[in-house]
Amino acid sequence: MSETYLPRLTARLRELGLPEERVRETAADLAAHLAECGADPVREFGPVEEFARQLAPDAAGPVPPGAGAETWRWTADTSVDEELLGRFGDEGWEVERVDALGRFVCRRDRERPQRWEYRRELVTRGREGLDERLAPDGWEPCGNWVVYAWFKRPRAASDGPAAELGGAPPAPPARRVFLSRxxxxxxxxxxxxxxxxxxxxxxxxxxxxxxxxxxxxxxxxxxxxxxxxxxxxxxx
Structure with a gap:
């Protein structure tokens, strides 16, 4: 799958109408980045279709209201990340992964957004058995950064149907970087x-x-x- 990621991405960018020169430059930059960090492209950039629309938003055209899912990336220092994860989780943002730059890569269903809750664990001595210990309570891993690991679970596990957001969810925050005092x-x-x-x-x-x-x-x-x-x- 990882070997075919960039060919499928470049093909999709051409289908979306991105100029050929930009397609080649983008593919070269991404290939160099992956070679340097050794990351899996799906974990690093997300699904091909979603990433292609981020790289070619004008060519892809606007996403109709209420269709599909919206994405958002943000970062914070460890003094405030847990508080913010709780706030954004209540707004329906689900963390899919933490990218190489330490940003939380989030998605939210446009039609039926659900509330999420998060926890952070210190993994300086490894995380052997950590996933298994947390799994019975519904926690699943959603990202790692240096010495920390984050876990998520839908609030439906404890709140039931009340975990679904009522009405239109708030717009994605304009800020992407949150630094504490x-x-x-x-x-x-x-x-x-x-x-x-x-x-x-x-x-x-x-x-x-x-x-x-x-x-x-x-x-x-x-x-x-x-x-x-x-x-x-x-x-x-």
Whole structure:
């Protein structure tokens, strides 16, 4: 299945009317990304049809109201992710997976959205037997990121028919990144430490350029992975 993913995707993009040059560029970028991270394309990008419509939204045309499912990707730091998962789960968002950039890839049925609930587990020592221990209570894995694993289950398991959303669900949030005050404070603290290190090096060497060079190196080292992540996010 994974070997045929990109050929089927490129064929579907052509059917949707995407220009041939963009089809070739997109296929090359995706192939390079998969070769680098070694991920399964279905887990990384989702089903071919859904991903093709994300890559060619104009060619695919608008999705009629009430038809199919809608998708949404978002990310948050671990200080607020559980709270947000609970909130969005109550709005009918089901997490299908966590992608290589740490984003929750969600879908919601347009016609009969259901409420979902989530839990997060620390898996620093492996997850042997974790899935089996949680399965009897209806929990199923829906994503992993570094040392965490997330599990989901429909609220129907405990709430019955009341788990189905009544009326039209709220629109997908405009935001895609949710950072807590704690995380922002940590970043600010790291910036202060880096600045202090630069000043200390300048004083020690008697040359302001030494401290500037250190700060430039630290900034480049921090921005490089962010730039890669942003570039990859533009492709997916």
């Amino acid at each position: 704690r995380f922002r404070a940590l970043c600010a603290g790291a910036a202060v430490v880096a600045l202090a290190a630069g000043v200390a090096v300048s004083v020690r060497d008697g040359d302001p350029l030494s401290g500037l060079g250190l700060l430039t190196g630290l900034a480049a080292g921090a921005l490089l992975p962010l730039g890669v992540a942003f570039a990859l996010s533009r492709r997916t």
